[in-house]
Amino acid sequence: MSSALVWFRRDLRDFDHAALYHALKTHRRVFCAFVFDSEILDALPSRADRRVEFIHASVVELDAALRARGGGLIVRHGPARDVIPALAAALQVNAVFANRDYEPQAIARDADVAERLRVLGIGFSDFKDQVVFEKSEVLTKSSTPFSVFTPYKRAWLAALTPFHLKAYPVDKYAAALAAPAPDERVPSLAEIGFEPTNLGELGIACGMAGGRVLVDDFMKRIDRYKRGRDFPARKGVSYLSVHLRFGTVSIRELAAAAHARGGEGAETWLSELIWRDFYFQILWHHPRVVGGSFRPEFDRVAWDAEPGLFAAWCEGRTGYPIVDAAMRQINHSGYMHNRLRMIVASFLTKDLGIDWREGEKYFADQLNDFDLAANNGGWQWAASTGCDAQPWFRIFNPVTQSEKFDPEGAFIRRYLPELAKVPDKYIHAPWTLPPIDQKLAGCVIGVDYPAPVVDHAQARERTLARFGVLKGEAGGDAAEE
Numbered sequence: 001m002s003s004a005l006v007w008f009r010r011d012l013r014d015f016d017h018a019a020l021y022h023a024l025k026t027h028r029r030v031f032c033a034f035v036f037d038s039e040i041l042d043a044l045p046s047r048a049d050r051r052v053e054f055i056h057a058s059v060v061e062l063d064a065a066l067r068a069r070g071g072g073l074i075v076r077h078g079p080a081r082d083v084i085p086a087l088a089a090a091l092q093v094n095a096v097f098a099n100r101d102y103e104p105q106a107i108a109r110d111a112d113v114a115e116r117l118r119v120l121g122i123g124f125s126d127f128k129d130q131v132v133f134e135k136s137e138v139l140t141k142s143s144t145p146f147s148v149f150t151p152y153k154r155a156w157l158a159a160l161t162p163f164h165l166k167a168y169p170v171d172k173y174a175a176a177l178a179a180p181a182p183d184e185r186v187p188s189l190a191e192i193g194f195e196p197t198n199l200g201e202l203g204i205a206c207g208m209a210g211g212r213v214l215v216d217d218f219m220k221r222i223d224r225y226k227r228g229r230d231f232p233a234r235k236g237v238s239y240l241s242v243h244l245r246f247g248t249v250s251i252r253e254l255a256a257a258a259h260a261r262g263g264e265g266a267e268t269w270l271s272e273l274i275w276r277d278f279y280f281q282i283l284w285h286h287p288r289v290v291g292g293s294f295r296p297e298f299d300r301v302a303w304d305a306e307p308g309l310f311a312a313w314c315e316g317r318t319g320y321p322i323v324d325a326a327m328r329q330i331n332h333s334g335y336m337h338n339r340l341r342m343i344v345a346s347f348l349t350k351d352l353g354i355d356w357r358e359g360e361k362y363f364a365d366q367l368n369d370f371d372l373a374a375n376n377g378g379w380q381w382a383a384s385t386g387c388d389a390q391p392w393f394r395i396f397n398p399v400t401q402s403e404k405f406d407p408e409g410a411f412i413r414r415y416l417p418e419l420a421k422v423p424d425k426y427i428h429a430p431w432t433l434p435p436i437d438q439k440l441a442g443c444v445i446g447v448d449y450p451a452p453v454v455d456h457a458q459a460r461e462r463t464l465a466r467f468g469v470l471k472g473e474a475g476g477d478a479a480e481e
Contacts, residue, residue, distance in 0.1 A: 003029040003178070005088050007080075007098040008073070009106075011129055011247035012058040013208050014065045016167040018127035019097040024173035031091055031178045032066055032073050034059050036192045037080040039109075050197045050334045050368050051242075053189060054206050057199075058248050060186050061207035071177030074184055077192045081109050085116040095122060099129035099247075102280050103372045104287045130247060131277045132156075132164055132255050135284050138277075145285040146278070147294075147387040153274050165256035202333050204242070204368070211243040219257060225265035232326075232337035233410035238269065241369035242335075244276070251276075279377035282387055289376055291357070293385035300470055301385070303355035312453050313348050314362055316415075319445075319452035321428060322402035323347050325415035332415075334368035339405055345382030346396035351459040353466065356383035384467065392467035395460050397480050402428040418448050 004027040006020050012034075014020070023030045041052065063073040076083045088096050096117055101110065114124035128134045138155050139145060146152035189196065199206070205213055218238040221228075228236025243249040251273065258270040286294060293299045312318050316327035326340035336344070341363075348359045360379040364370050380386025406412055409427030413420050419430060421441040426433040431445045431452060438444045445451050460480065 002027045003031065003091065003093045004095045004097055005031045005033055005084075005091060005093045007084055007096055008032060008034045008059075008062070009098060009101060009247075010245065011099045012055070012062050013211075013248055013250065014062060014069065015170055015208075016250040016252060017099070017170055018129040018168055019099045019125075021168035021170050021173070022125070022127060023095075023097040024170065024176045027094070028176060029178040030071070030176045031093065031180065032071055033084070033087055034062070034073050034075050035080040035083045036075070036077040036187070038077060039079050039081070041192065041194075045365050047193060048195050048197045050199050050204070051370070052192075052194045053197050053199045054204065054242060054368060055246060056186075056189050056192070056194075057206035058208070058246060061209060063186050065208065066177060067179075069174045069177050070179060071174075072180045072184065073186065074180045075186045077187060081112045081116070084113050085120060085122075088117060088122050089120050093122060096124050098124075098126045100126045100134070101130075102134070102284045104283075104290060130244075130251060131280050132251060132273070133159065133277050133281070135281065138281070145281060147282070149275065149278055149388045152278050152281075153271060156274050156277065160259070165252050165259065167250065167252055198332075204333075206248070208248050211240065211249040214238065214240050214243065215249060215254070215257075219261075222258070222261065222269060223263055223265040226268040227265075229268070230339045230405050232340055233406055233408075233414070237338065239335075241371075245369045245371050275377075276374060279373040282377060283373040289380065289386070290372070294380055294387045294389075295385055297470070298383075298385035302466060303349075304353035306352060306354055309352045309453055310348075310354055310358055312450070313344070313352060313354070313359075317450045318347070318352075318454075319431065319450040320347065320398045320402075320456075321409070321412045321416055321419060321430065322406060323398055325412045328415040330363075330366050334366055336363075336367070337411075339401075341378060342382055343396055343398060343401050345379055346390075347398055349383040350395045350463045351398065351454055351456060353459070353462060356380060356385060393464060395463060395480055397456060397460075399429050399456070401481065416449070418443050 004023040006023045011017055059073065059075060063075070066072050074087065076087065084096060098110070101107065110126065117124045133156060136145070138152060138159055146155065218240065221235070225236065228234045240249060244251065255270060255273050258266040258273065282294070283289060313327065316324035316331065318324055323344050326336055326344045330336040345356070345359055348354050349356050356379045360375055363375055367375070377386060381389045384390050384392035402412070408424055412427055419427060422430050422433060422443055430443060430449060433441065443449050
């Protein structure tokens with residue numbers, strides 16, 4: 001009787017699952033496993049990590065769902081490169097199936113696992129699952145990878161067929177699921193060395209059930225997505241990024257729903273899903289972006305070493321309310337609105353002159369939805385060092401961005417209660433409020449709330465000079481947003 005082991009990773013669902021489908025279709029008995037990989041977990045900066053708690057809750061739910069189908073999860077804690085070959089040998093399976101990962105460390109891990117399995121006489125197969133198009137499936141007419149998003153999007157849409165959005169019919173073959181040993185159970189969070197966070201009080205819904213609630217809610221609002229997505233005080237976005245990151249929702253289902261619905265809201269959201277594919281293929285073709293600029297000439301940018309300013313940015317005390325509110329949001333919840341990610345990234349690199357890699361790492365430590373491809377792509381876009389990036393001479397003004405996207409200061413006041421009584425006219429630049437009015441508002445600048453750590457106009461000139469020297473340009477056509 002042929003048997004297989006499905007290794008779940010960032011695909012924590014029991015439906016529309018490529019590896020699970022292929023294993024069930026081709027083998028009589030299929031075991032399922034998840035590994036809390038100590039090589040990843042031991043590198044995390046805190047034992048209270050919302051992502052680990054999210055994964056743990058999602059694994060518990062997945063185990064229950066598989067048991068309801070007659071199967072279940074075999075859950076281990078240890079180095080996955082050791083655990084999976086050992087488990088495959090102990091179960092005497094013929095093959096291990098997994099969904100493909102595109103991060104360099106994961107690629108190296110999977111190659112190591114595949115080789116160890118080969119020595120044992122066990123096959124290893126991986127499948128596309130977390131993207132619609134991968135690797136070299138969408139190329140330019142000269143068969144080279146795209147480095148600009150808009151033509152990539154056109155080619156992506158031209159290549160799309162109903163087949164690419166078709167769900168894998170797991171239910172049809174679920175009878176092949178094999179139950180784990182009776183004593184198998186999911187270890188507790190404490191047993192893998194972690195502790196609870198504020199995930200529950202934040203109301204972050206985990207697992208497939210949590211993802212389904214968010215999908216159903218967003219599909220009722222998707223037509224308004226284009227108009228509302230840039231305003232952090234509004235309920236304008238999908239809030240699905242963490243579910244996409246850990247695969248508790250299906251990218252095919254989401255893309256199919258947006259593509260079928262049409263209209264400016266759905267089409268704009270589909271573009272965001274295409275951006276996700278775009279950054280995955282950039283990472284696949286150009287793994288050097290993990291530590292260096294996509295455009296190598298920008299590795300010569302002379303960034304400033306300003307630990308005090310970096311700490312002010314991290315802690316939300318720069319004196320620019322929209323920046324500080326955004327940083328307090330991420331520190332409190334592990335989430336940051338996409339418009340705010342662009343604003344704070346621009347502020348760190350263009351106002352404070354600090355290397356984008358410092359900000360990228362901070363986001364990697366804090367974000368619930370941290371994904372190397374998207375995080376790296378977004379930071380390099382803001383820093384003007386990446387593919388299809390914001391031109392170096394176009395610089396976000398944190399005050400005008402705040403006025404445009406949080407006009408009444410609703411988001412700012414939510415995270416900066418010390419500014420609660422500051423009039424709308426001054427909420428975006430409270431240092432301009434007359435001193436007597438600062439006292440009346442209970443917010444004296446420099447006492448109750450910091451003065452700006454930099455002057456934006458002066459910082460802007462420094463950035464233009466920083467990049468202009470490198471590019472041999474004066475930046476005379478510089479623009480501000």
